[in-house]
Amino acid sequence: MEGVKIVTIGGGSSYTPELIEGFIKRYQALPVREIWLVDIEEGREKLETVGNLAKRMVKKSGLPIDIHLTLDRREALVDADFVTTQIRVGQLKARGLDEQIPLKHGLLGQETNGAGGMFKAFRTIPVILEITRDMKELCPEAWLINFSNPAGMVTEACLRYGQIKKVIGLCNVPIHMEMDIAKLLDVPKEDVWVRFGGLNHLVYALQIFLKGKDVTEQVLELSTDPEKGMAMTMKNIMPVSYEREFIKALGVLPCPYHSYYYRKDEQLKEELVQLKEGAVRALKVQEIEKELFALYQNEDLDIKPPQLEQRGGAYYSDAACSLIESIYTDKRDIQTVDTRNNGTIAGIPDDSAIECSCVITGEGPVPLNIGHLPVAVNGLVQEIKSFERMTVEAAVTGDRDKALLALSINPLTTSDKVAKAVIEELMEAHKDYLPQFNR
Ligand code: G6P
Numbered sequence: 001m002e003g004v005k006i007v008t009i010g011g012g013s014s015y016t017p018e019l020i021e022g023f024i025k026r027y028q029a030l031p032v033r034e035i036w037l038v039d040i041e042e043g044r045e046k047l048e049t050v051g052n053l054a055k056r057m058v059k060k061s062g063l064p065i066d067i068h069l070t071l072d073r074r075e076a077l078v079d080a081d082f083v084t085t086q087i088r089v090g091q092l093k094a095r096g097l098d099e100q101i102p103l104k105h106g107l108l109g110q111e112t113n114g115a116g117g118m119f120k121a122f123r124t125i126p127v128i129l130e131i132t133r134d135m136k137e138l139c140p141e142a143w144l145i146n147f148s149n150p151a152g153m154v155t156e157a158c159l160r161y162g163q164i165k166k167v168i169g170l171c172n173v174p175i176h177m178e179m180d181i182a183k184l185l186d187v188p189k190e191d192v193w194v195r196f197g198g199l200n201h202l203v204y205a206l207q208i209f210l211k212g213k214d215v216t217e218q219v220l221e222l223s224t225d226p227e228k229g230m231a232m233t234m235k236n237i238m239p240v241s242y243e244r245e246f247i248k249a250l251g252v253l254p255c256p257y258h259s260y261y262y263r264k265d266e267q268l269k270e271e272l273v274q275l276k277e278g279a280v281r282a283l284k285v286q287e288i289e290k291e292l293f294a295l296y297q298n299e300d301l302d303i304k305p306p307q308l309e310q311r312g313g314a315y316y317s318d319a320a321c322s323l324i325e326s327i328y329t330d331k332r333d334i335q336t337v338d339t340r341n342n343g344t345i346a347g348i349p350d351d352s353a354i355e356c357s358c359v360i361t362g363e364g365p366v367p368l369n370i371g372h373l374p375v376a377v378n379g380l381v382q383e384i385k386s387f388e389r390m391t392v393e394a395a396v397t398g399d400r401d402k403a404l405l406a407l408s409i410n411p412l413t414t415s416d417k418v419a420k421a422v423i424e425e426l427m428e429a430h431k432d433y434l435p436q437f438n439r
Helices: 014-023 042-059 073-077 091-104 114-138 151-161 173-185 216-223 244-250 255-264 265-275 281-296 305-311 318-330 375-397 401-408 416-429
Strands: 004-009 031-038 066-070 082-085 143-146 167-169 192-199 202-210 333-340 355-363 365-366
Touching: 004 014, 004 073, 004 318, 014 031, 014 042, 014 318, 014 375, 031 042, 031 073, 031 265, 031 365, 042 066, 042 281, 073 114, 082 114, 091 265, 091 416, 114 143, 114 151, 114 375, 114 401, 114 416, 143 151, 143 318, 151 167, 151 192, 151 333, 151 355, 167 265, 173 192, 173 202, 173 318, 192 375, 202 216, 202 255, 202 355, 202 375, 216 244, 216 401, 244 375, 255 265, 255 305, 281 305, 318 333, 318 355, 333 365, 375 401, 401 416
Parallel strands: 004 031, 004 082, 031 066, 082 143, 143 167
Antiparallel strands: 167 333, 192 202, 192 355, 333 355, 355 365
């Protein structure tokens, strides 16, 4: 059949209007014939609200795209070309627990890092692996494009344990960084090219070019400007301004998530204040979502409302649509995605997921080689990769000892004893979503 079939699992997400806008914008190059938005029973209402907005957006565009809403994932997957996953197992309530419980033990509470990230991986990975099983059966040629967090670990789980080979992870951090760098330099975004390398939420701008000229040093200098540099962050992360000498010596630009490692104390302090005030990110996001869904319900709304940009994940769907377009058209442009290392970064196992600049072809991403990361950067990257590998193995096997090992070697953890206590509490809090640990 003519045209592309897209299936979006977690279709009731507040981010979906961005995805729809992205497909409408690209219709000439990427003729999408149908979009199936899939959700679960608990997400039925959100799916209907977002789905109806999607239908109004398509109607306004006048394009022949059919929007289908369903709670039946398997029905949707039949003969799909691209499957995108944007699920949150346990919804925002579970995220709130990931953020609050570690903090009570003096550990950072964050959605994708440390103990919170580990438990999000434990809840998400089994569900995504089930999706790969369904895909093998119902649409074996389709690409799986995952944005579900923790995107790096979820991608790694698919690469090592999934039933299909065509898997790519995606994040909005590199796009954000590129936009911020262009702002810092006061130039159009199109003039800037950044070579990225590292892991998801731990990616570095290794080299920065302005119209082909290497301007890395200039950007590093500007990034520590107390005013301009502070503007370089994401909505969900407290901005920090690093010491000029530190960034200069590091020689590469860290991503906003690095502040959880390079400014541990400040970030922890800030989160403890949020905990006390009952204002951890999950609770703020719940408020933003209420506002967004109230807007989405308005029958006169037929565009993506600008308020969506209050969310940390803004522009991620744009990244997804560009990626799908490049695969579909064999465009061979460069985008930053999460993919199999395959020797790209020295010292990381071949089958692990890394995040780096890749040429996007009809056969998927081809990473630009990196080789050895700078020594000062390599240590943290390898340490987090060990944590990620252990976490993925624990998520798949349900081995509690492995979970303890993973958290104890994480640089945000203060001791194995604390790790054990945090794990016990989180295991209990999330037990309904962790069947693999409770067999
Ligand atoms: C970032 C990350 C995403 C994450 C989002 C959280 O931009 O790259 O992976 O999902 O922020 O934003 P939120 O608004 O949910 O806190």
